[in-house]
Amino acid sequence: MDGSFLIGARAVTRDDTFRAIDPATNEALDPAFATSSLDDVAEACRLAADAFDTYRETDPETRAAFLEAIADEIEAVDGLIERAVRETGLPQGRITGERGRTTGQLRLFAKLLCQGRWAGVVIDTALPDRQPLPRADLRQRRIALGPVAVFGASNFPLAFSVAGGDTASALAAGCPVVVKGHPAHPGTSLLVGRAIQAAVRKCGLPEGVFSLVQGASNALGGALVADPHIKAVGFTGSRHGGLALVEIAQKRPEPIPVYAEMSSINPVLLFPHALAARAADLGKAYVGSLTMGAGQFCTNPGIVVALDGPDLDRFVDAAAEALGGAAPQVMLTGSIHANYDKGVTLLGGQSGVETIARGTEDSGVNRGRAALFGTTGAAFVANPALADEVFGAASIVIRCADKAEVARVLEGLEGQLTATLQLDDEDVEDARALLPILERKAGRILANGWPTGVEVSYAMVHGGPFPATSDSRTTSVGTAAIERFLRPVCYQDLPDALLPKAIQRANPLGLPRLIDGELE
Numbered sequence: 001m002d003g004s005f006l007i008g009a010r011a012v013t014r015d016d017t018f019r020a021i022d023p024a025t026n027e028a029l030d031p032a033f034a035t036s037s038l039d040d041v042a043e044a045c046r047l048a049a050d051a052f053d054t055y056r057e058t059d060p061e062t063r064a065a066f067l068e069a070i071a072d073e074i075e076a077v078d079g080l081i082e083r084a085v086r087e088t089g090l091p092q093g094r095i096t097g098e099r100g101r102t103t104g105q106l107r108l109f110a111k112l113l114c115q116g117r118w119a120g121v122v123i124d125t126a127l128p129d130r131q132p133l134p135r136a137d138l139r140q141r142r143i144a145l146g147p148v149a150v151f152g153a154s155n156f157p158l159a160f161s162v163a164g165g166d167t168a169s170a171l172a173a174g175c176p177v178v179v180k181g182h183p184a185h186p187g188t189s190l191l192v193g194r195a196i197q198a199a200v201r202k203c204g205l206p207e208g209v210f211s212l213v214q215g216a217s218n219a220l221g222g223a224l225v226a227d228p229h230i231k232a233v234g235f236t237g238s239r240h241g242g243l244a245l246v247e248i249a250q251k252r253p254e255p256i257p258v259y260a261e262m263s264s265i266n267p268v269l270l271f272p273h274a275l276a277a278r279a280a281d282l283g284k285a286y287v288g289s290l291t292m293g294a295g296q297f298c299t300n301p302g303i304v305v306a307l308d309g310p311d312l313d314r315f316v317d318a319a320a321e322a323l324g325g326a327a328p329q330v331m332l333t334g335s336i337h338a339n340y341d342k343g344v345t346l347l348g349g350q351s352g353v354e355t356i357a358r359g360t361e362d363s364g365v366n367r368g369r370a371a372l373f374g375t376t377g378a379a380f381v382a383n384p385a386l387a388d389e390v391f392g393a394a395s396i397v398i399r400c401a402d403k404a405e406v407a408r409v410l411e412g413l414e415g416q417l418t419a420t421l422q423l424d425d426e427d428v429e430d431a432r433a434l435l436p437i438l439e440r441k442a443g444r445i446l447a448n449g450w451p452t453g454v455e456v457s458y459a460m461v462h463g464g465p466f467p468a469t470s471d472s473r474t475t476s477v478g479t480a481a482i483e484r485f486l487r488p489v490c491y492q493d494l495p496d497a498l499l500p501k502a503i504q505r506a507n508p509l510g511l512p513r514l515i516d517g518e519l520e
């Protein structure tokens, strides 16, 4: 690996460099990586704009073959898993699974392209004899928005990074992509970036379809979002970072959409009959979800809400026992670990909050020690700081005096990616009463499971009201993610010779069409 970054078909080096740090040891890793300059960012965006008109009008099958080629190239990269493990501290099994999720995601978008519904073809045929006025021939399809800036996430070095869901959905839509790799895993980013670059070449696509810029400074990311050629942004990371990018995008002479996935504490509701039947099992399973990946999931179960009583005591005892035996895990970066420790100290120091259990003692660098807290519904409602996300394996159990207090706790929450119900048949009526609140708050509501681990599928919604995301109308995981990067265009009375293939009368692409309100 040579430490370059990728501008179109070129690998570029610069004198200004930075290194990845192995978070398990704090050792700086070779090689040194070139930091992209602001001119490099501008060049990547210009190439993307040059490629746009050609790339967006490629046949769906061509883009599908491209996505498949990227997946194949990623699977062929030597040393990818090892490098990602070194740069993130995540275990090999987890990274291997994540690679499968990443390539599976690319292949799912390839399949979606061949199915054609994404093109959104709707036709209202002309009614020349309609009284009192004739109707024109109206043909709608969706086209790509333009070049997209994607920010790789620290916590998913493959599935939410260079070739992750944002990139896959933007490329599927017909948008060239300029990725800013996350500075914590530049080697992983480069290896995956090279795989995409190779796929661009093999598929004969314009070089500007993909570039990867690298560097740690906010100026770099800010310049990318501000570049006039960029027409949308995909981001997963901190609330602070996401909001900074939203502000830059809104202040541009031409504001653009930012799809930022930010903070979420993912409430878990324990209903009385479920608690009575299996409190101890629920306690253990909750700690499994909480501590997975050192808790570094935005879907991590950060709060548990239940009626106070002996069954909740049994849940808490089982959770405390499981968490008390949980070994500290390497976190992604020194600063994420420091933020975690700070968040745990702040939460534990709030009035009305008790520390129920901590994971076993910290014995190495950047190890996150799990933390379980408890409080009452009244204290939680009175103090918004108790609902701040602590990114890592920390969670708080909220003991409510009655059902009305459960509802008040939920009403007080900000927007969430998920809400989880642990319930039995006898709990359904209580759950039904809370469903309207949960629908207003969350993008995904699940029963008798745990929120971590998102399925990549057609029905998935990985989104939710602010601050879970900056735009609750969409999802960043699953096939519906393509919609973020498309916009409708209506063609009125254009002759067939001028129409794009997607909406020509003979339907040469064989796309599904809604004609005069009826599915063809």
Ligand SMILES: NC(=O)C1=CN([C@@H]2O[C@H](COP(=O)(O)OP(=O)(O)OC[C@H]3O[C@@H](n4cnc5c(N)ncnc54)[C@H](O)[C@@H]3O)[C@@H](O)[C@H]2O)C=CC1
Binding pocket: 151, 152, 153, 154, 155, 180, 181, 182, 183, 215, 216, 217, 218, 219, 220, 221, 222, 236, 237, 238, 239, 240, 241, 242, 244, 245, 261, 262, 263, 264, 297, 298, 299, 335, 336, 339, 340, 391
């Ligand atoms: N909710 C979630 O899913 C996640 C939350 N986090 C939170 O974020 C904290 C920091 O972790 P990171 O992953 O590094 O996230 P981050 O938001 O600090 O950085 C993500 C990316 O955005 C860029 N960036 C950040 N602020 C920027 C700005 N003002 N202008 C331009 N570019 C900017 C960074 O260089 C990086 O490429 C964690 O401690 C955690 O609290 C991190 C990862 C996921």
Ligand SMILES: O=C(O)CCC(=O)C(=O)O
Binding pocket: 153, 155, 156, 160, 236, 296, 297, 298, 299, 451, 452, 453, 454, 455, 462
């Ligand atoms: O739980 C998952 O699989 C996805 C989590 C996620 O989107 C994140 O942590 O950024």
